[in-house]
Amino acid sequence: MGEKFEPKIIGFLCRWCAYAGADLAGTSRMEYPPNVYTIRVNCTGRIDPTFVIKSLAQGADGVLIAGCHPGDCHYMEGNYMMLKRYTLLSRLLEQFGIEKERVRLEWISASEGEKFAKTVHEMTEKIRQLGPLNWNTGKKEGR
């Protein structure tokens, strides 16, 4: 690979906390790598684990899931649903041989722009080290 590897990360964010937090990072002009592409859902409870698997299968190098802090869910307990699903999902992905750092669950409130930026920084850096996933082609490169 000639060029520096830039991971593609899909971010599933709930609209009340994490998406608003991501917006706040922008409003506050916090710089972070442009590698995360966010998809807005109402609640992390809407996120079907299939979304994550599809994303990876279609060529994403990582998936970030971010929602309200425990107890702060706009829909009472949607984030707990996500937590349960995430726990199962990460075990499954581990069995597929996918590094667990590629799929990350974070609680980011609407006031935590800084935390969003920091999370993107860390995740991008980590996946840069891991290299491309290339799950769609089956080839592993750049390691």
Add this chain to the structure above:
Amino acid sequence: MVEERIGVYICHCGTNIAGTVNVQEVTEFASKLKGVVVAREYKYMCSDPGQDLIKKDIRECGLNRIVVSSCSPLMHEQTFRRVLNETGLNPYLFQMANIREQDSWVTEDSKAATEKAKRLVAAAVRRVSHHEPLEIKTFSVNPNTLVVGGGIAGIEAALRVADSGKKVYLVEKEPTIGGHMAQFDKTFPTLDCAACILTPKMSLVGSNPNIELLAYSEIEGFSGFAGNFKVKIRKKARYVDPEKCTACGECLNVCPVEVPSEFDLGLGLRKAIYMPFPQAVPHTFLISKKETPPCKLACPIHQDVQGYLALIAEGKFKEAYQLIRKTNPLPAVCGRVCYHPCENVCNRRYVDEPLSIAALKRFAADQVDVEEIEIPSITKNGKKVAIIGSGPAGLTTAHDLALMGYDVTIFEAASEPGGMLRMGIPAYRLPRDILSKDIGYIEKLGVQIKTNVKVGKQIRFKELKKKYQAIFLAAGAQRSVSLRIPGEDSEGVIPGLDFLRRVNMGEKVQLGRRVVVVGGGNTAIDAARVAVRLGSSTTILYRRSREEMPASKEEVHAAEMEGVKLTFLVAPKRIIAEKGRISKVECIRMELGPPDASGRRRPIPIEGSEFTIEVDNLIAAIGQTPDLEFVKEIGLELSPAGTLKVDEATLATNLEGVFAGGDVVTGPATVIDAMAAGRKAAQSIDRYLKGEPLAPTPEEVKAPREPSEEQIAEFRERFPVQERIEPQVAEPSARIKDFSEVVRGYDIERAKSEADRCMDCGICSECLECVKACDLEAINHEMKDEVMEIDVGAVIVATGFDVFDPSIARQYGYRVYDNVVTSLEFERMCNASGPTGGKITLKNGEAPKSIAILHCVGSRDENYHEYCSRICCMQSMKFAHLVREKLPDAKVYELYIDIRAFGKGYEEFYKRVMNEEVIFIRGKGAEVTDFAETPEEEGKLIVVCEDTLLGVVRRIPVDMVILSVALEPRKDSDKIAKTFLLSRSRDGFFLERHPKLAPVSTANDGIYIAGACQGPKDIPDSVAQGGAAAAEALSLIDRGKVEVEPDIAVVDENLCSACRVCIRACPFNAIEFDEEKEVAVVQETLCKACGVCVAACPSSAIKQQGFTDKQIYAEVEGILAT
């Protein structure tokens, strides 16, 4: 399917986007995407010309899908949807790509930002082609508004809405509205008196016909959506009917309970019945009650202990006695012989010692001649009840039933009534005339006592059954248990109970010089003390050790004082007689083995340890059983232990209409337990004779709860150690000469002081004096909380703030040094109606000569709150001014970091205070100590700070320190946030929709916030926000209808497999099961559109409109396509 014709619009947002993202390149890229008909860029898409551009294209190019790539959809999604709507296109055929907040503003790398923008646009384009037209449902708006919180912001909001003619429910947790502002003295910078400007507004709230004021109430449940909320409100019991109460205050004069006043922050006291402050609205009293005190719970007949103690402390002895009588038919008896389980659980034991409750009851009884007590008028019901036995159980049943109107006859085998009270308990513990007087009162209620009538001998049980509609069997446990050792039938061996009975009934009993009593219970102690009084040298033999003795500790102690010798771990083995008369006892020593069924350690004989002692008499007091000769013939069932068998809940025996209780059921127990059984029997018999179901409605059985660590700490802080005052007792050497009463009781002063030690655990003592004092009959101690449900269209949350508790910041010495006070406490001190009547005083009552005011305590401090509390500078300078006014000679120091005098007239006020000889020191107070380093510092509080203008550390000796404490989110704000689904900002205050453009709206339509619950603010800002929130609510209500976002979940009936997983998953109970069709059905008004069910459905039968799997996959594909 109609071919999709997509228009893509890339916004420059001035240079906000275009400065980083190459918009031309993105537009070019977009124009080549599948389905895209036009792609344009424009400087400001949200501006009118920008919007017109889209409209024009829709019309001219026949566009049927729109993508705008600009700022966050949270900002302008609604704007562009409106554009579609105005051109006749369904507004949901629209998607936004956020290339500002999440792209151009966070990346400086122009190339990368442009690439990211392209992917986001591609995602939006792919997604939008899967969009379907969605229908916006409209609902009408309920015209009522709920305001939560009655501080100045809530008051303003309620008044503004009400003035428009709309109905307002104002819910306030405290008993009065007014909030913190009511506690303030003066307001800055105008120095208006807070009460003068606040209370007229409070009265307006009280009198406004459009405002339903629900004070002392809390929100319990909340559901629904904008315009159509359902609210459940708990109105806590005030125990005073506000309709009847005229606030005359007669009740205050008689209430004996004083507790720290919450309104005065514990600096002053209030009564248990109270009004928080004189201008409270609603202008009515209330009674504060905590959970039932442990003493009352532990008492088998649940006497109002706290009540009569409070009355005794007040010197109202007759009232105390009457209160005791309400639950206890034998007060003088119980005051002497009860084993007082109440004292064992008294919370005061955590401070020093329990109250002397039983002795105080006796004191109250001693102050009143029971023969002069009025007999209540009783309406006879003509039904007849027979009671067998006149002990405490029988007497209590008779008393209770007589009051209910029954004709009660007691049959007593002995020649005098009282049962064990008379025959078992010696006169030195319970004088005969005292007992007779208590029984005499019961007779006066119309109870007939037939003595010398033994059932089975003088009268047949069958006869009773015929003559009486119900029978209560309370014959007690009269038969002594034998020792079962050889020689027991020798002359001079006496069963304990027989001995006591003979002495107590006045028989002359001759004892020898040396007497041995066998046993460790109260009967053994009684027998021994009687033997001492008959002139014998007495020894008690007990087979276990002192710890296992069932006799009460006081009794054992009294016996020892009187010369009774106790020998432990010894049991008689054989009685040796000479000429048929006892001469010696052979004893054996015991040791303690493992615990037996009773939980006490089992005594085991030590082989070979036998010894003999010479005695003249042996009294065997090792237990009693009921004498049940007569019941066998009539077919009453017995328990294996040889007692009567009854239903525990009703005391009914196996024979209809026959009940039993007391020792005859339980075996030998206590007076108060027998009385409790008697009470239960009376209630059962009453139900039985009324033909009601026998079993009582099960009441929650409450056991006394151990106080928590915090409660114990609070007790210890509030109550200094004060030792228990014991009643006077006769000298042992004098008292053993006859049978006169040993315990002489209290004199008036000692009784009052002892009763005054009561800590008022339940706050209201339920002495019911207020009920007597209230001519308007406004007081009802039985009042219960009420739960009401209301419908409202809009909600304004104005729940205010709490003040920071500086005791966690130990360096300030709060609660360590007497004269360190918080700003709110100082407000109360300055207030003319406050605890000091407006005088600024030290704890010792003197006026301070110097005062330091510390700014930013808990604010602007990373250890506590990072934010500025906004009011402290001005408040502190107001304090300085007030000190100047009230104590012109006192020195005043202001220790500040920066002075923030930002409001109208604030800077001018700062200048004014500076000219009033107030010493301003720039530097945060670092420490308050009383450790003097120089003679001038002796006896002072020394404030240590760094004077940052002089660059030196200073030590300022003062008399008083005022801590200007931070405002912080209310302790229950978490609960409120959950109830109304509010988000909170990092500091914990409620989050507004937009910090600048929507300061009183929240993320939830129809729910608004106002005042300090959103962040620290002063009164003018709180009032402004209250008004703004009212305007928001009114604008929603006036619109009359709301549109509900159509992004709800819908079930495809054909795919639903009826597994019901979704029903369990839904946090809002919005999914029901249609039993007929066997499918799940989403109720669209309850669905909040979280999508949890969609992800949970294993059959993919549920989809979320606007967030379908297809649409999300399309987005993923779009991002990853290139």
